Amino acid sequence: MSTIPDTPIDPRALSVLQQVFGYEQFRGQQGAAVSQLIAGGDALVLMPTGGGKSLCYQVPALVREGTGIVVSPLIALMQDQVDALTELGVRAAYLNSSQTLDEARAVERAYVTGQLDLLYVAPERLLTERCLALLDRGRIALFAIDEAHCVSQWGHDFRPEYMGLSLLHERWPHVPRIALTATATAATRQEIVERLDLYEAAQFVASFDRPNIRYRIVEKDDVRRQLLAFIKNEHAGEAGIVYCLSRSRVEETAAYLAAQGINALPYHAGLPAPVRAANQSRFLREDGLVMCATIAFGMGIDKPDVRFVAHIDLPKSVEGYYQETGRAGRDGLPSQAWLAYGLQDVVQLRRMIDESDGDDVHKRRMGAQLDAMLGLCETVECRRTRLLAYFGQQIGPCGNCDTCLTPPEAWDGTVPAQKVLSAVYRLWKERGQRFGAGHIIDVLRGKKTPRVDQHQHETLSVFGVGADLSEREWRSVLRQLIAQGLLAVDHDGFGTLALTEASRAVLKGEHTLMLRRESPKAAARASRSEGRAKPAAIALDPADEAVFLALRAWRASVAKDHGVPAYVIFHDATLREIARARPGSLDDLAHVNGVGDRKLQAYGEAILEQVEAH
Known part of the structure; x- marks a missing residue:
């Protein structure tokens, strides 16, 4: 170097x-x-x-x-x-x-x-x-x-x-x-x-940190409803990007949001090129539009006022996640990176890696990247600390992520983990069978289902030993066991679960296993998606706000005449600074960040007129 x-x-x-x-x-x-x-x-x-x-x-x-x-x-x-x-x-x-x-x-x-x-x-x-x-x-x-x-x-x-x-x-x-x-x-x-x-x-x-972005990761529980609540309660009328893993999910999500009154469009590589181009152009040029997209969308996007980036499926790597979340808040104003993920995400991505055409080296690389992403999701530490450490940068707790604002609980999950691992072991050892997460949870909770009856699993010694935990709590346990390599997704294409070499130490009681559990306050917040309060540092007093809104309206008109996105004329941050400074002359205006000679000459008088009029 x-x-x-x-x-x-x-x-x-x-x-x-x-x-x-x-x-x-x-x-x-x-x-x-x-x-x-x-x-x-x-x-x-x-x-x-x-x-x-x-x-x-x-x-x-x-x-x-x-x-x-x-x-x-x-x-x-x-x-x-x-x-x-x-x-x-x-x-x-x-x-x-x-x-x-x-x-x-x-x-x-x-x-x-x-x-x-x-x-x-x-x-x-x-x-x-x-x-x-x-x-x-x-x-x-x-x-x-x-x-x-x-x-x-x-x-x-x-x-x-x-x-x-x-x-x-x-x-x-x-x-x-x-x-x-x-x-x-x-x-x-x-x-x-x-x-x-x-x-x-x-x-x-440079520092990888984007302190204006608030990171939040929630457990999936009817993710479309969660996404809708997040947008409506916290980012109504604001521009955002929703990333989905598949093309069909992109189209379904965009249609759902549109039906709920959100101005949303789809973007993925399978759409006709004119449709993709038109949707991207609208996103860049219109205010408050939400783009539902695969990762094919976003690289090089210069739109500065994207207020949120949401992921409704688990990203494959920390690098990809960081690149995508970085499309929020390019103007330095408060923005959010919101991710919902669940057990099925982990199972699906593990299976995709196993079934990929790559060689063993490629699969190990992909597996390591997914492990790092899961570690970020399941950490009880500051999200930003964990995220930046992946890129070799060390910082203390940020105070602006969900784990800092509403710290999760760390609890001893050794016994529940042993119950899960024992159930997987007995189904395989005694019956020669492997099952997915849903059936294993039914067995642990003692739930009589047609599948349980069909295989006579109520006769197993582990049947009903986990009745003390809810289905949601068991899914969290299973998700974390897979994330930590204590359970593996089998190669059969059905998402069945198997033990790993690391399982033995937990089963024998040689390893204490600490798991993550959302605090009651965090769970309540996630379920109702509390509205955010904008920091006072970016707030304008009513008189300045009127000038700012007038300048935005003027900018929109100019941008339309020129056929370019509004931010190409001036960024919001520049208009805010003008509204605060109230320049009275071209010389005063020239000292505002983002006003160069060409723009001063082209727009200076018009800006001064807007300031004076309001």
Whole structure:
């Protein structure tokens, strides 16, 4: 790993930051990364979603001679990225399959003649001989490889086309490169370095923490009802994303929410391309829309005012979960990451791993990633502490997650665990049978069912020994035993349960097993989904709120005229600052974060009129 050079911030970079982007100073390690690129060095940048990664290559591209080439994996989002830069007066364009031949040729001419500051290209197009030959005809300022975790087979979003990007260094050895991602463990980071030949690159690793996001994980209990209560009681009228594991679940959830009065749309790879594009465009441009989606949706989403990200199925890895939750609250305002998961999620994902086409190494890797995700769900410690530790960052309790706000109870579950393991053992040893969780719970609780009668399981010594716990409590016990590797999901495709090597120590009483149980207060809160109180730090007094709402209405009108999302004109955070500051002149307005020279010239007088009128 290369050390971060102690390079002073290039004054040209600071000038671009202030005049073009409207920010007074760089944040954190942005300035050092920018200076590294301007000086011609390579960089690997790890910053959380919303942490300002794009400035790390946009500013150097405007300072260095030539055009910055940005490798971006999502064609659908290039237009919005280019629109946002164009609003700032930056000469930006993209090349992708959505363009006509004439449109593409116009962009190519602009590049060759030096009329572009930034050019966005998808990796599969970039690596064609025609595109490589085109790049040879112009002057390249730098290469920016966005979403660099896609190169890593350890990561959660591996894309084979990223594997060929080492060619950039081979073909243009003197052009600086910057690889950027929001999520990477040490293993993923090392693979990025190896795959992209970034051994000499300086690494800029910012804090992964997003303190404005509140993490909450609840046990499933009619998850659609839980989701509806969460949205209606805590995020009514606000933008959000609901992630589902399957396409059918996406469509069912979107239809259910829409029927309940929530403005919700579906998004998954199986929808016709025009429908996907239209739904994504509506999400970016409309206020308060909820997108129900598979993980195919979201990478590169720049919408700053997503107030919540909800998962109604268990994510496959902590990296994927963190990347997806990071799409909430990019504007720094309070937001929530809400996850509901249950025993069936664990069984289903274990079975998917076992039935996958990968080799044993791949299956072990997937299993380890799932184990880490389950550990996050079942922890009695601070969620954020556990989450950031996965990425190698140590912090104390955050005070802004469910386990900090309503701590769960840790209880001695050794005896209940022994009862479960004994039931699984006796069903197999005495009857040669294996069953799923539901039937095992029926046997433990002494419940007479047709299946119990059919197999005469009421004659077993374990029948009825668990009548002291409810079905929900037993499901929690079983879920945690699977999570801890004390029970295994069998390979038969039916989700039946079997003992593991680790089961023996618990059965023999050689191991005390502490389990997690929600406190009564937490359970009550989850069932009624209490409304949140917005922190006073972001509240506006009534007079300022009126100015803010007037500015939002004005912004919506401008955005509609320009055919771009409202946040491309100004972020809410900028409008809030204007409402508080009440600038009386263009000079005053120029000192507000997010108001650069181009926007001051284009919108300054109109903003001052809105402030004065209200």
